[in-house]
Amino acid sequence: MAQTKDSTAPASAAANPDDPYIWLEEVRSDRAMDWVNAHNAETVKRLEADPRYQVNYDEALALAGAKDRIPMPSFLNGEIYNFWQDEEHLRGIWRKTSLADYRTADPSWTTVLDIDALGKAEGKSWVFKGADCLEPEERLCLISLSDGGEDATVTREFDLQTGRFVDGGFDLPRAKSAVTWEDQDHLLVATDWGGDDLTTSGYPYIVKRLARGQAMADAVEVYRGEKDDVGVFPGMVQDGSGNRLPTVVRAIDFFHSTTSVLTEDGAKALAIPEKANIAGMVDGHVIVSLDEDWTVNGKTFAAGSVVDLALADVKADPANLAPHLVWAPGPRDALEGVSTTQDRLLIATLENVRGRLWSYAPSRDGGWKAMQLDLPDNLSLGFGSTDEKSDEAFLVASGFTTPTTLYLSNAATGEIEEVKSLPAKFDAEGLVVEQLEATSSDGTKIPYFVVHRKDIPLDGNTPTLLNAYGGFQVSQTPYYSSNIGKLWLERGGAFALANIRGGGEFGPAWHEAGLGTKRQIIYDDFAAVGEDLIARKITSPKHLGIFGGSNGGLLMGVEMIQRPDLWNAVAIQVPLLDMIRISKIAAGASWQGEYGNVNTDPEAMAFWQKTSPYQNLERGADYPEPFIFTTTKDDRTGPQHARKFAARMEEYGLPFYYYENTEGGHGSGADIKQSARTNALTYTYFMEKLMGPPAGGTGEGAK
Structure with missing residues (x-):
């Protein structure tokens, strides 16, 4: 049975004979x-x-609104945060509790931001798109809100201490923006600045520094890509030791990019391959994942590997680097993800499409000591939220017939505690x-x-x-x-x-x-x-x-x-x-x-x-x-x-x-x-x- 025919002849049919629609x-x-x-x-x-x-x-x-779902946790501001939706909170609430209370069967939650109530008050169909909180205090957060779920968002400053949006705080209009904190009074912003400032892909290619209280029109440019790029994306790489590295990634296409570090003398190109990404930082080691071979100083690091760079070298001379190998894949291996805690590098891999989780500690000789985390085999394994103020990390395991289980791990000792498990939602007998x-x-x-x-x-x-x-x-x-x-x-x-x-x-x-x-x-x-x-x-x-x-x-x-x-x-x-x-x-x-x-x-x-x-x-x-x-x-x-x-x-x-x-x-x-x-x-x-x-x-x- 076909759908009803649209009998109205397309007005553009004559102008587009090959595409009347x-x-x-x-x-x-x-x-x-x-x-x-x-x-x-x-x-x-x-x-x-x-x-x-x-x-x-x-x-x-x-199933979607069940109260016994696992409330997936995030370490933030010394507590555990979670975004939750159910039939009473269709658009969701952002809420918090303590880690000790989260471990219990029935945590006591405090609502931080009610998206349904906010949308009703403002006459908007708001959808929560996440929060970026300023390190290390994690008190001031940039909240992203989407109208109806689109990728474009507005970005507003929120104070976790007062539980309110900051009066006169940062407030960026709707756009496909990329925003990161530089410090408490400055943001690095890539957005639609109001002119012809978007790439052909619809993303920004100009990064500016926006000061607190400053009009968008007065923000100072710090980096400019090209009109034909996919876009440019500012970021701040940080570690648990307090090291910080401001960056800008210029995406040439979806897989090729250049990375620059922002210095007092301006943006300087980092000499890593175009198919490579900064994945994190641990104790002054800048972690890079490779999607293509990298030959440097006569040594080749294979595509799919993880290497590290000394932060001091990156800052001193980003054009001349000396990488060290952290992890390399075998013939049936693949890198799935990289996370960090205060003192550990966490790597998720696949071995013949089966999950493996690893904890790496930097050693004094410049190498890394690896420890595999002891989890069930034949399941999908991944890292959830990690804490850069400790070595605690949440781990997630699931399979087609195995309900999702959430673990809390000490990445330094390898200790693992089962925290929550999803009750069976269907009969797998x-x-x-x-x-x-x-x-x-x-x-x-x-x-x-x-x-x-x-x-x-x-x-x-x-x-x-x-x-x-x-x-x-x-x-x-x-x-x-x-x-x-x-x-x-x-x-x-x-x-x-x-x-x-x-x-x-x-x-x-x-x-x-x-x-x-x-x-x-x-x-x-x-x-x-x-x-x-x-x-x-x-x-x-x-x-x-x-x-x-x-x-x-x-x-x-x-x-x-x-x-x-x-x-x-x-x-x-x-x-x-x-x-x-x-x-x-x-x-x-x-x-x-x-x-x-x-x-x-x-x-x-x-x-x-x-x-x-x-x-x-x-x-x-x-x-x-x-x-x-x-x-x-x-x-x-x-x-x-x-x-x-x-x-x-x-x-x-x-x-x-x-x-x-x-x-x-x-x-x-x-x-x-x-x-x-x-x-x-x-x-x-x-x-x-x-x-x-x-x-x-x-x-x-x-x-």
């Missing part, structure tokens, strides 16, 4: 929103008619997790995880959802999902997660294998996993559905068009789909380092002309009927991609579902009710397509 790129125009509202109404009518929708919504909302491999088109083995009931018959009839991301060096590791468990696995479905190229599961080379015009291998990897699930008779095309968001939404669009024979359901979420006009939509120009630049590179243009989902839809093709989801407030990928793709499907008489949340930013919703609705619609769609009509009736979408 340019008008849908006008995000808030009356005409575009009329189109959105009409298609939303049709999708809601169809899916809410299925009796499973209300059950799914009620369960998703209960009888479920098994397997790590399998598929063979891609070039013979490369692609690992993937699959969760299913131990006793499923291998007859191809198990409804199965397959997910992947495949880009930006983002790793996909096992995780505990209450929604997948409750709304899918409990109902007899299976779930698979693919570690395709483009991700970071095996280091920078795994990512670079699919960059730019090499990207078809990513799509081949994903199809190979689908074929493998079918060959093993875990499922079949009739019962196999796929989903992904953002870059994963692009993946879904490509797979729907290239391999419609493999899937019966495709959820395309907050996607990129028009890869020819990507640089002209939202922040799309910033990702040309990942996808190639169709405006300047004929090879990139040729590749995307034959691969871009929007341009490659065909009349009369036998595609699965997709569920296309986006949000009006998404100023990252933008709703334009999803709208135009759906409009072209409609023109071609191809069936689809379309739903656009009018808030939410680059996600499922601005509050838990919006997110619950998105989840309910999505899982109802999958149930209709892969499990069949509800008992005692025919779902509207199954007709």
Whole structure:
């Protein structure tokens, strides 16, 4: 069943014969929103008619607002802070308690900032986007607030001691700003300064020093990038010994950048590779993670390694550096993250997509002494908040069927205490997790995880959802999902997660294998996993559905068009789909380092002309009927991609579902009710397509 045809001829059709839906790129125009509202109404009518929708919504909302969730902690101002949302606090409260009280089963919380109340008082749809508090006191904080969930924020100064926004304090207007404290009376700010001060990607490229009480127009420039950069981003690297290093990162593209240190004599370039980042500082050791080989002084440090630089050398002569190795990956290893405490460097790694956590202590001879933290195997492991006033760190462990557990560790001694564990949110009895491999088109083995009931018959009839991301060096590791468990696995479905190229599961080379015009291998990897699930008779095309968001939404669009024979359901979420006009939509120009630049590179243009989902839809093709989801407030990928793709499907008489949340930013919703609705619609769609009509009736979408 196709959506209702828009009978109004596009005013821009004559001027854009190859793209008659340019008008849908006008995000808030009356005409575009009329189109959105009409298609939303049709999708809601169809899916809410299925009796499973209300059950799914009620369960998703209960999971999102459950009181027994782990309140994820942050060390701040000598206490533990947490941001919390539930049915009474849809937009959330920022609250605090003591560490001792947090350790108890039922902590006593004090509300610091109520976002719902603030939004009501100011007539805004505020969404909390975080806080940056001035070290070392951590009393004055820069609070970022978004209207409806978009990436652009306002930034206001807040005093934790008084519990109020500071009268006459720092107050930056709405923009995609990057702001950091220089000291109590000065900020380093990259923002839209009111002129032509944004890059083609929509981010600032001029950094200025803003003094307390100073008008924005009077701020003093300290660094200027280029108009064609992605953007420039000031930062302050600090350690538990009180050392500080102000920096500016100039992002040339999404993966290449230059780093400068700010000195009394101005900004000076730091001679690290363009694919390297300052990851932290410990006891005067500046920690750098490498995404490319670095040869210096006749020695080569491999891509994926962690090295350190002496802070004194960085300040004295940033153009001539002498790095020392801290950690180097093995053939199946990858760096997942770097954190610091007062005296320790913390490194999270993957070993064949299984988590490992390490604590490193600097030694007097200039080396590092490593200690692996003793945690369960075969789980995803990561560092939560760390304390730069002690060596305490929170650790997080979870798996597909293992509820998330929070530990408190002393990174110096290795002592670990279990603090909180999420109660089981779904019945995992009888479920098994397997790590399998598929063979891609070039013979490369692609690992993937699959969760299913131990006793499923291998007859191809198990409804199965397959997910992947495949880009930006983002790793996909096992995780505990209450929604997948409750709304899918409990109902007899299976779930698979693919570690395709483009991700970071095996280091920078795994990512670079699919960059730019090499990207078809990513799509081949994903199809190979689908074929493998079918060959093993875990499922079949009739019962196999796929989903992904953002870059994963692009993946879904490509797979729907290239391999419609493999899937019966495709959820395309907050996607990129028009890869020819990507640089002209939202922040799309910033990702040309990942996808190639169709405006300047004929090879990139040729590749995307034959691969871009929007341009490659065909009349009369036998595609699965997709569920296309986006949000009006998404100023990252933008709703334009999803709208135009759906409009072209409609023109071609191809069936689809379309739903656009009018808030939410680059996600499922601005509050838990919006997110619950998105989840309910999505899982109802999958149930209709892969499990069949509800008992005692025919779902509207199954007709």
